[in-house]
Amino acid sequence: MPATAHEHDRTNPAADWWRQAVVYQVYPRSFADSNADGIGDIAGITSRVDYLARLGVDAVWLSPFYPSALADGGYDVDDYRNVDPRLGTLEDFDAMVAALHGVGIKVIADIVPNHTSDRHEWFAEALASPRGSAARERYIFRDGLGENGELPPNGWTSIFGGPAWERVTEPDGTPGQWYFHLFAKEQPDLNWDNPEVHEDFLRTLRFWSDRGVDGFRVDVAHGLKKDMDAVHDDLETIHRADLFSLGEHPLWDRDEVHSVYAEWRKVFNEYTPPRTAVAEAWVHADRRARYASPEGLGQAFNFDLLQADFDAEQYRAIIAKNLAEAAATGTSSTWVFSNHDVVRHATRYGLPKGSGRSGHGADGKDWLLDGGDPAEVDAQLGLRRAKAATALMLALPGSAYLYQGEELGLQEVGRIPEKDRQDPTYFRNRGVEVGRDGCRVPLPWDAAPAEGSSYGFGGDGAHLPQPAWFADYAVNLQEADSASTLAFYRKALGLRRELQGEERLVWAQTEDDDVLAFERPGGWRVITNFGPAPIALPEGEVLLASAELDGGKLPGDTTVWIRVTS
Incomplete structure (x- = not known):
């Protein structure tokens, strides 16, 4: 009988790597282009392994790299057990895995079980x-x-x-x-009441696990099982909030979906150490734990901070709830601010009254739909708050998920010509959704490369156009600047390794409602000032600050890590 995740944890400490891991999401087509065709590829990732190692991440999560017509950024999969020829070959994939493993970085593959492509x-x-x-x-x-x-x-x-x-x-x-098709018409939904579908995905899990993949990110994990005979006949009816909270929605988060992941867990436990998994499940917070159970996927994304305002009270409530839930279920919390589906948090936090996952402000204004004017973003404030939020998050127990480019402080690209857009949400919802292309623009590696015009991404152009201001965020400039956002991330991730022990924190009392403080083992105190006015700092050794300190005071919109001496 296969052991549970907990039993593996006790007998094999290496199986615990995911509980406190820093996972870096790579969107392959926008990371690095090795052959100058404008599309990032597997060899491009391999060429940047040293960069990832110096950043200090524990794992790389690869967004889909499978053969695809790109009707939805690769989430329309033609063949689950191959590599898109535009991105490379299986041999290239094996070389990339070997290179990442060679520097101690695990590999997580994105798996898309809700639908195939219409070319499958x-x-x-x-x-x-x-x-x-x-x-x-x-x-x-x-x-x-x-x-x-x-x-x-x-x-x-x-x-x-x-x-x-x-x-x-x-x-x-x-x-x-x-x-x-829940998504684009090029993405027909699979019938998860069909045993053949079950067996084929078990084969896929073994295929990649046998090639060295350490874990899986499960796309739309809450959508596989459906009641297609439900009487709810219109969108308004099936969006009733109680259906989500009770597990009675015809399309989402049905109880029977967990039978699928019980099968997957048996496959994961065939390996030593067991393969890991994390669910992308946009479900009611009270129902998330089942996806993260040891008998299921083991971990589930917590998007609560991603959707929160930059606010001390909201942060404290979210952190406390999720840590309590993790302790009760035996999993570890996950924390994330940005990914390939949302406006970058350095931009969200700089919008007028704005945060939220899609750039909607509290006044109801949608920045992207209004044109995505960079002039409307207070980029300096947004980045300051993003760094403060990230410093707080990296000090929390649990695993941290980073999205490529956030370590550079990249802003969302708000204005992209229609002819260059790729996201199907834009074309199917003109005037309602602008889409996710703005966070998927290829990375700037070199402000003034000797060859090409894509800021070192590769070649004379990128598949999504890079604005001229991207040059200011280039990796080579930041590597030469000890005060850069990249330097801040590298320092934070290096220090974080000292915290990887007990998965607990103790809240510290503060006299200001805009201040959040907690302590971690080893005498660490983490303090975030969400308000505008500076506050006094306790005595101790300053290990990390998200912004320059004002003598013995902590400025607003700033986080500090201190080793307390008393």
Whole structure:
């Protein structure tokens, strides 16, 4: 009988690496381009392994690198057990894993189980097969309504806008059935009531684990199991809040999804150390623990801080709740501020009254929809608060997830010409969603490269255009500046290793509601001043400050780590 995650933890300390890990998300197409074709690739990642090692991260999470038409940034997967030829080969992947492992960095692969692409061999077979065939049973096909089936099976809509159903042409050329897609029409949903789907994903988990992958990030982990016969016929009805909190939503967070992850856990535990997993599950906070259970995936993303304002009271409540939940369930907390789906937090914190995951301000204004004017961002304030928030987060028990470019203090690219946009949310929701391209613009490595015009990313152009101000954030400039954001991240990650022991903190009393303070083992005290006025600092050795200190005072929008002497 396979051991549980906890039993492995007790007998094999190496299995615990994920509990306190700093995980760096690489969006491969925008990280580094080795062959100057404008698209980042696997060899490009390998070429920057030394950079990742000097940054001090414990693991790299790779966003999808599989063959794909890029209808949704690679989350439309043609083949789960291969590498997109534009990004390299399986041999390139093996070389990258070896290079990362060679410097002590683990590898986490993104897995996309809710849907395939419409170019997947299974879907091609489904389109060539008749109604009721085994090939169609791998997906969610239904007859339409109306006299000739010309209406979709119900009124559900896609997350990316428009209907969630697409009609197909049957092999004989006549209009036929409809297939379901929660996201883009190029992403048909799989039928997770089909045993063949289960078996194929177990094969995929073993395929990458056998190649040295240490863990998996599970995309849309809460969406696999669905009640397609639910009576909720329109979007307004199925968005009732109580359905989310009770686990009764027809499409999201259904209790039966955990049977899938119990199967996966058995596969993870076939390896020594066991493979890890983290769920991307946008669910009610009270239901997140089941995804993170030792019998399931083991860990789940906590997006609470990502969605919070820069506010001491909100931060304290979120941290306390999540640490208590982790202690009760035996997992470890996860903390994240930025990723490939949200506005970078250095920008969010600089928007008028703004934070939130998508750039919406408290006044209801959406910065991106309003044009994404860089002049509306207080970039200096945003970066100051982002560094303060990050310094606080890196001192917390649990694992920290960083998104490529945040260590440079990169701002969101708000203005991208329509001809260059790629995100399907933009094209399906003009005037409602601008999309996620602004956080996916390739990284600037060199402010004035000898060759090419992509700031050292590779070649004469990047697949998403880089603004001229990206040069100011280039890696080579920051490596030469001891006061840079990159230097701050490197120092913080180096110091953080001293905290990797007991997964606990003790809150410290403060006399100011705008100040948050806690203590960690070893006499560390972490203090964040969320307010505008400086406050007095306790006696002790200053280990790290997110901004320059004012003598013996901690300025506003600043975090400090102190080793207290008394």
